[in-house]
Amino acid sequence: MGNMSELQEREDKLQGMGSSLLRKEDAKFIRGLGQYVDDIQLPGMLFGALVRSPYAHARIKSINKTAALACPGVVAVLTADDLKPVNLHWMPTLGSDVQAVLADKKVCFQMQEVAMVLATDRYTAADGAALVEVDYEELPAIVDPKRAMDKDAVVIREDIADKTEVGHGPRTHPNHIFTWEAGDKAAADAAFAGAEVTVREEILNPRVHPCPLETCGCVASFNKATGYLTVYMTTQAPHLVRTVLAMLSGVAESKIRVVGGDIGGGFGNKVPVYPGYVVAIVASIVTGVPVKWIETRMENIATTGFARDYHGVGELAADRNGVIKGLRFSALADHGAFNSHVSATKFPAGLFSICTGSYAIPNAYCRVDAVYTNKAPGGVAYRCSLRVTEAIYLIERMIDVLAQKLGIDKAEIRRRNFVKAEQFPYTTPFGWTLDSGAYHAALDKVLKAVDYEGLKREQAAKRADPNCPTLMGIGIATFTEIVGAGPTKVCDILGIGLFDSCEIRVHPTGGVIARLGTMTQGQGHATTYAQIIATELGLPASDIVVEEGDTDKAPYGAGTWGSRSTPVSGAATATAARKIKDKAKKIAAHLLEVAEGDLEWEIDRFKVRGNPEQAKTMKEICMVSHTGNLPEGMEQGLNAVAYYDPPNMTYPFGAYLCVVDIDKFTGEVKVRRFYALDDCGTRINPMVIEGQIHGGLTEAFAVAMGQQIPFDENGNHLGNSLMDYFLPTSMETPHWETDHTVTPCPHHPIGAKGVAESPHVGGIPCFSNAVIDAFAHLGVTHMDMPHNAWRVWQQCNALGVNQR
Amino acid sequence: MSTTHKVHFKLNGKAVSAEVEPRELLIHTLREKLAHTGPHIGCETSHCGACTVDVDGMSLKSCTVLTVQCEGADMVTIEGLEQGGVLHALQQAFHEEHGLQCGYCTPGMITRAWRLLQENPNPSEQDIRFGLAGNLCRCTGYQNIIKAVQSAARKLAAAPATA
Numbered sequence: 001m002g003n004m005s006e007l008q009e010r011e012d013k014l015q016g017m018g019s020s021l022l023r024k025e026d027a028k029f030i031r032g033l034g035q036y037v038d039d040i041q042l043p044g045m046l047f048g049a050l051v052r053s054p055y056a057h058a059r060i061k062s063i064n065k066t067a068a069l070a071c072p073g074v075v076a077v078l079t080a081d082d083l084k085p086v087n088l089h090w091m092p093t094l095g096s097d098v099q100a101v102l103a104d105k106k107v108c109f110q111m112q113e114v115a116m117v118l119a120t121d122r123y124t125a126a127d128g129a130a131l132v133e134v135d136y137e138e139l140p141a142i143v144d145p146k147r148a149m150d151k152d153a154v155v156i157r158e159d160i161a162d163k164t165e166v167g168h169g170p171r172t173h174p175n176h177i178f179t180w181e182a183g184d185k186a187a188a189d190a191a192f193a194g195a196e197v198t199v200r201e202e203i204l205n206p207r208v209h210p211c212p213l214e215t216c217g218c219v220a221s222f223n224k225a226t227g228y229l230t231v232y233m234t235t236q237a238p239h240l241v242r243t244v245l246a247m248l249s250g251v252a253e254s255k256i257r258v259v260g261g262d263i264g265g266g267f268g269n270k271v272p273v274y275p276g277y278v279v280a281i282v283a284s285i286v287t288g289v290p291v292k293w294i295e296t297r298m299e300n301i302a303t304t305g306f307a308r309d310y311h312g313v314g315e316l317a318a319d320r321n322g323v324i325k326g327l328r329f330s331a332l333a334d335h336g337a338f339n340s341h342v343s344a345t346k347f348p349a350g351l352f353s354i355c356t357g358s359y360a361i362p363n364a365y366c367r368v369d370a371v372y373t374n375k376a377p378g379g380v381a382y383r384c385s386l387r388v389t390e391a392i393y394l395i396e397r398m399i400d401v402l403a404q405k406l407g408i409d410k411a412e413i414r415r416r417n418f419v420k421a422e423q424f425p426y427t428t429p430f431g432w433t434l435d436s437g438a439y440h441a442a443l444d445k446v447l448k449a450v451d452y453e454g455l456k457r458e459q460a461a462k463r464a465d466p467n468c469p470t471l472m473g474i475g476i477a478t479f480t481e482i483v484g485a486g487p488t489k490v491c492d493i494l495g496i497g498l499f500d501s502c503e504i505r506v507h508p509t510g511g512v513i514a515r516l517g518t519m520t521q522g523q524g525h526a527t528t529y530a531q532i533i534a535t536e537l538g539l540p541a542s543d544i545v546v547e548e549g550d551t552d553k554a555p556y557g558a559g560t561w562g563s564r565s566t567p568v569s570g571a572a573t574a575t576a577a578r579k580i581k582d583k584a585k586k587i588a589a590h591l592l593e594v595a596e597g598d599l600e601w602e603i604d605r606f607k608v609r610g611n612p613e614q615a616k617t618m619k620e621i622c623m624v625s626h627t628g629n630l631p632e633g634m635e636q637g638l639n640a641v642a643y644y645d646p647p648n649m650t651y652p653f654g655a656y657l658c659v660v661d662i663d664k665f666t667g668e669v670k671v672r673r674f675y676a677l678d679d680c681g682t683r684i685n686p687m688v689i690e691g692q693i694h695g696g697l698t699e700a701f702a703v704a705m706g707q708q709i710p711f712d713e714n715g716n717h718l719g720n721s722l723m724d725y726f727l728p729t730s731m732e733t734p735h736w737e738t739d740h741t742v743t744p745c746p747h748h749p750i751g752a753k754g755v756a757e758s759p760h761v762g763g764i765p766c767f768s769n770a771v772i773d774a775f776a777h778l779g780v781t782h783m784d785m786p787h788n789a790w791r792v793w794q795q796c797n798a799l800g801v802n803q804r
Numbered sequence: 805m806s807t808t809h810k811v812h813f814k815l816n817g818k819a820v821s822a823e824v825e826p827r828e829l830l831i832h833t834l835r836e837k838l839a840h841t842g843p844h845i846g847c848e849t850s851h852c853g854a855c856t857v858d859v860d861g862m863s864l865k866s867c868t869v870l871t872v873q874c875e876g877a878d879m880v881t882i883e884g885l886e887q888g889g890v891l892h893a894l895q896q897a898f899h900e901e902h903g904l905q906c907g908y909c910t911p912g913m914i915t916r917a918w919r920l921l922q923e924n925p926n927p928s929e930q931d932i933r934f935g936l937a938g939n940l941c942r943c944t945g946y947q948n949i950i951k952a953v954q955s956a957a958r959k960l961a962a963a964p965a966t967a
Contacts, residue, residue, distance in 0.1 A: 022899060029907030030895040030914065032842020032882035039841040123827065213846045213854055213908045213942050264844065264908030265942045297847040522906030522943045691902045694945035722851035722940075730933040730946040 010603045015542065016535030017750065020687035024526045024546075034262040037232050040219045042290040046075055048280050049125035050299070051115040051132045053107035056143070056374040056715025057156070058136040060105055060114070068117055068131040073124035077132060078283060079115045080104040088282050090159075091248055094272055094493060095348070096167025097177070097339035098159070099377060101275045101282075107136070108156050108337035109376045110717050111302040113275040118283050118291060141374040141715035142175065145311060145334035148371035149173040156337055156372045166339060168348040177339050177370040182353040182430050188365035191326025195317035199401045204784045205390045207309040207334065207375070208707040209301050210382040210699075211727060212521070214264020216304050217294035218277045220284040229285070230257045233277060236266045236519050237559025240493060242551045244273050247494075249281065260549025266521035267699065268380035269305040271342050271561050276304075301720040306375075306709060307382035309334040310368075310390040314398040322406050322413040326363040329355050329394050333370040333379070341370075341379030342561075343386055344491040344498065350386025351649075353430035354482040357395035358439050358653060359417040364429040374715040383699050383760035385483050385562040396477045396765035400772065401781045409456075410773070411447055414478050415440060425746070432482060434651045435753075436743045438679070442655040443478050446677050449739060450657050463777050469665070471801065475658040475770025479762035483754040484567025484650040485558075493558065499645040500557035500564065502572040504533065504580060506638035508626040510619040512537070512544040514576075517557010518569045519549045522695075523756060524688045525565060529573050531684055532750060536577035537584075538604030538618040555641055563652075563754035566684065567745075572644035574749035579640035587624055588616040590631040650745050650753040654678040656762050658770040664801045667793025669705065669771055671734035678758050679741045682751035692756040694736050700763025702728050704771075706786045726786070775799065813877040815840070816884025822871065830866040830874055831855045834881065842882035842911040846940070853939030856912035857881045863919045865938070882911035885918060893956040894918055903952035905943030913939045917953045926957060 015021040028034050065077040080102040083089040090098045103114045117128035140154050147153060155161050155174040165171055168178035192198055218233035229251050235241050238258040246253035263270060280293040295304065310331040317326035333349065335341055343350050349368035356364055381387070403413040418439040419426045426434045446452075455474055462468045488497030501517040514533055518525060530544035548554055557569060581601075588606035589596045592614055599606040606621075608614040616624075624630070625638040659673040676693060683689055706726030710718040719725055744751030764785070771787045772780060778799050783791070796802045812821040815838060822837045834840040834857065846854035848867050855867040858880040885892040894914050897903065904910040913936065920927065920935040927935060932953045933946070941949060 023902065025907070026899040026904060029904055029910045030891065030898050031886060032840075032911040034907045034910075036841075036844065036908065038845065039835070041836065122832070123825065211942065213852060213906070213940065214844065215846075263906060264846075265906040267942070294845075297849070524905070687902050691905060691944060691948060694947050695905060695943045698945035699942070721849050722847045723849055727852075727940050727942065729937040729940060730950070731937045733946050736945060736947055 014534040014540050016531050017684050021527055021531055021541055021685055023524050036214055036262050036264055037217045037219060037234050038294050040232050042221055045290040045292055046118045047122045047125045048116045048118050048283055048291050048293040049129040050113050050276060051129045052111040053114055055107060055136055055138050056110040056141040057139040058107050060103060061135040061137055063115060064133040068128040071128050071131055073120045074117060074128040076118045077115055078279060083282055091278055093338060093340035095339035095341040095343055099338035099340055101278045109374050110715055116279045143373060143711050143713055143715050145332050145371050145373050148175040148373055156374060175372045177335055177372060178348050179369045180349045181367045183365035185365040187363040188326045188328050191363040192317040195325055196320045197405060198317045199405050200315045201401050201782045203312045203314055203394055203397055203782060205308040205310040205393055206785055207709040208307050208703055209709060210267035210269040210307060211301060212265030212267050212269050215295035215297060215300040216270060216274060218280050219290055219292045220281040221290035222284040224288045228255045231281060232259045232261055234263055234270045235260055236270045236521060236561050238519055238549050238551050239517055239556045240558055241273055258551045260519045263521040267383045268307060268561060271380055272340055274304045297722060298720045301725055302717050303376045305380040306378035307380050308390060312394050314394045316398050316402050318402055322408045322416050324359060324361045324417050327356060327361045328365050330367040333368050334373050335370050335379050336375040336377040337372055338377035340377040344485060344493055346490060351482050352387040352391045354388055354432060355391035355395050356428045357392055358419060358478050358480040360419045381562060383696060384757045388482055389761050389764060392479045392761050393765045396479060400769050404776055404781055410476050414443060433648055435648055435745050435747060437653050438741060438743045439478060442677050442679055442741050446655045446657050446675055450675050455659060471662040471664060471774040473660045473770040473774030475766045475773055477656045477762045477766035477769060480651050480653040481758050481761050482649050482651055483563035484646055485562045485564055486649055487647060488645050498558045499643050500568040500572050501555035501643045502569060502576045503555045503641040504576045506580060506622050508623050510539050510543060510622045512539055515547045515554040516569045517555055518560040518565045528684045528688055532570060532573045533577050536574055537581060563757045566752045566754045567650040568644055568646055570752055571749050572642045575644055576640040576642035580638050584621045586631055587621050591616050647747050652680045652753040652755060652758050654758050654762050656766040658766045660770040660774060662774050662792060664796050667789040667796055669787055669792055674734050675737045676759060677739040678755060679743050680755035681745040681753035684752060689755050690738050693738050693759045696756055696759025697736050697763045698728060698733050700760045702726060704764045704767035704785050704787060706788050708786050809872050811871050811875050813874050813879055815879050816881060824871045826872050828871045830869045830871045833871040834866060840881050840883055844908055854909050854912045856916045856939060858915055858919055863916045882915050893959045897952040897956035901948045901952040901955055903949040909939060909941045921957055925961060
């Protein structure tokens with residue numbers, strides 16, 4: 001027993017994988033000592049403010065800078081004409097399109113960037129922006145994507161009007177961006193033709209915004225003497241941004257340094273390159289002094305990085321037992337005025353074809369038609385992998401619609417269609433190979449934990465009581481995510497494969513520095529990557545420093561989005577650590593004068609098998625690796641770098657259940673209970689995982705219950721401040737109950753899958769399913785989000801349930 | 805340019821002054837003239853609370869207050885909560901209960917909770933939810949923030965701090 005407790009003590013000292021190690025990054029934040037981009041002040045720094053269009057669609061007849069330039073403190077006013085000589089008035093997008101950096105002759109969405117005023121401070125810059133006189137000729141705006149391809153529709157993008165394609169196949173209309181299809185249409189059509197039952201529903205994922213608490217911004221600093229450009233910016237993908245900046249500016253990539261710093265939340269908003277960044281960089285190159293540009297909240301919500309806006313149609317074909325035989329999903333995608341949708345080159349509609357979800361569906365087909373409208377560009381993945389929320393929302397809603405049509409219990413219909421544990425790895429009709437899963441077990445655990453049968457009895461009693469003031473709904477979502485983009489053979493952005501990297505240097509006394517191509521925005525990378533290394537190398541996490549975000553220091557990687565940090569960089573971390581461990585083993589064998597095969601690993605040391613007294617700790621080896629006492633021909637040092645190209649995506653899954661009580665007279669939805677079981681494979685830090693799930697569920701609650709970006713018929717934005725745009729406070733936010741199962745990923749070095757986006761992807765349909773289930777006995781099969789009190793009250797009123 | 809005014813106030817126990825235009829907002833004076841970058845700007849409309857500071861015994865959103873209104877005020881920011889190298893119980897509890905992720909709301913959130921615990925040293929969960937409703941967090945879902953405030957309240961009750 002003494003030996004066991006000694007082993008345990010050594011294990012505990014490492015604080016490696018599986019321990020709820022408190023976060024290393026907290027120390028600065030709880031003291032107010034974080035270093036966010038707006039905290040940076042450089043000598044001589046100018047502040048840039050953007051002049052933005054009041055119209056959604058208009059020609060620019062003239063721009064008069066005179067009054068602005070006369071304002072004391074205003075240094076310069078930049079317009080598209082000023083960027084033309086350096087060919088930076090347009091820039092490529094991450095969606096194979098181009099986007100105006102500053103409006104070139106016309107504006108195509110409200111608040112589009114028209115000019116930047118540079119001044120000595122932010123107040124003067126705002127004064128100057130108000131004094132720039134722009135003469136517009138207003139044009140009719142297209143707001144409804146369903147009208148975008150009408151014969152007489154006004155052409156939004158005159159710059160590409162005669163192009164037959166914009167990166168993703170043939171266009172059939174000047175406002176058409178692409179049509180993308182996957183699966184086998186003939187097989188799906190045949191399944192529908194012969195089906196015993198079919199269901200169809202129109203389902204909207206409304207336009208929303210990730211709205212991190214920190215807006216986007218940058219400080220660009222160009223050194224005229226060295227030709228060296230440093231950009232401190234809010235970015236989730238610093239290396240990709242540096243590559244884009246090199247392509248754009250002509251500055252050698254080796255002379256560009258992008259620094260992520262501390263990021264006040266990203267949630268997808270901080271992946272793209274926005275015009276504000278580019279103008280600030282040009283401004284610094286032109287003026288030779290640093291330039292800061294920071295978005296206001298209204299600019300943030302109105303212009304950078306909207307998400308969703310998928311107008312979907314779901315169809316399922318099944319037998320009378322509810323076993324699904326065919327799936328046809330389509331979506332009309334409103335991409336706004338420029339296609340800056342973040343997507344891997346081969347996936348213009350992202351990973352939408354994960355839409356068969358957790359179910360074994362033999363025949364499936366999907367199609368996405370993307371169009372331009374006079375709205376802000378974007379299409380970012382708001383706390384999800386690319387278009388996964390849209391896909392999973394459709395399948396998780398449609399399986400409920402099917403259950404209602406057949407009168408089958410909503411848990412039972414899922415059981416009948418789940419991919420079974422013994423079927424993994426399971427390849428879907430769209431070609432995705434689900435790595436591992438135990439869907440039945442996960443759902444059953446949740447149903448038992450909440451006493452599902454008891455809830456059903458309570459619901460039946462309430463439905464039978466005409467005097468009950470509330471409608472009770474039970475929502476279930478059993479989702480499968482697709483994360484960890486991704487295998488370079490299928491995933492690239494601008495030609496760069498979506499591998500990721502980790503470089504580990506071990507110092508003589510056992511301290512470790514690890515640098516990665518990802519970029520934390522609150523996920524706790526400094527803690528969790530250190531835990532992986534601690535377990536792999538037997539060195540304490542407390543002495544392991546993790547650095548990300550500075551492209552001069554970190555190896556190349558595609559950044560943090562799409563839950564790719566653990567699946568890709570976490571794997572790179574384990575791989576680099578194992579290279580070091582292999583070398584350490586050779587050193588240990590040399591020191592102990594045994595063959596490598598005689599050694600075994602125990603927590604923090606190599607022991608001679610059968611002779612446990614003979615051992616070398618990792619700490620001892622660290623020192624020796626920096627001496628001359630090494631095996632013949634071995635170099636000094638204990639360093640490694642790994643570039644990890646994942647063989648497959650990872651497929652975390654979960655089973656969620658939500659109980660709501662809806663006030664029949666006010667439409668107010670009260671979340672009584674939300675139980676979330678997540679399976680993300682191997683768990684690195686349970687505390688961090690739980691925190692990520694709380695956050696993801698809260699953002700799911702926000703989307704399902706209140707977020708929507710509305711426009712009037714002229715394309716005017718009807719709510720871009722926090723006065724209108726719903727961010728849940730502590731008062732509205734429900735209490736979350738979390739649970740887990742562990743089904744390791746078979747192809748990941750430590751078996752981990754990624755987790756932070758699952759609760760968003762699974763949470764949204766769970767809330768919707770609960771709200772709609774409350775009305776299911778009244779014949780309601782679907783209600784579009786957001787389920788705010790006004791919209792839910794309208795449903796109550798239409799059904800007459802609010803009549804006393 | 806409009807004339808400037810010299811404004812004097814007490815910041816975390818120290819007398820400070822700043823030369824400001826009448827229109828200058830307190831958050832900008834604190835961050836850009838007095839090097840206190842703990843309070844952050846999140847919305848400019850008083851909704852998010854990232855800019856929360858404590859002025860004359862009240863939580864105050866410094867993005868919608870003019871600096872010239874603060875002449876003679878007694879002000880506390882996140883930077884003033886650590887005393888003699890010892891973290892305030894709330895700072896420690898936010899760390900221990902995983903009450904923060906990206907850290908952007910944290911200074912305002914802790915500064916607000918600091919005042920809340922003086923208004924109500926023994927708050928219920930509902931009291932805390934109501935008391936912090938002016939401070940938005942996009943990362944945590946509030947659950948661990950509430951645990952942190954409860955934990956700090958217990959510790960402060962067991963050993964009352966001077967703060």
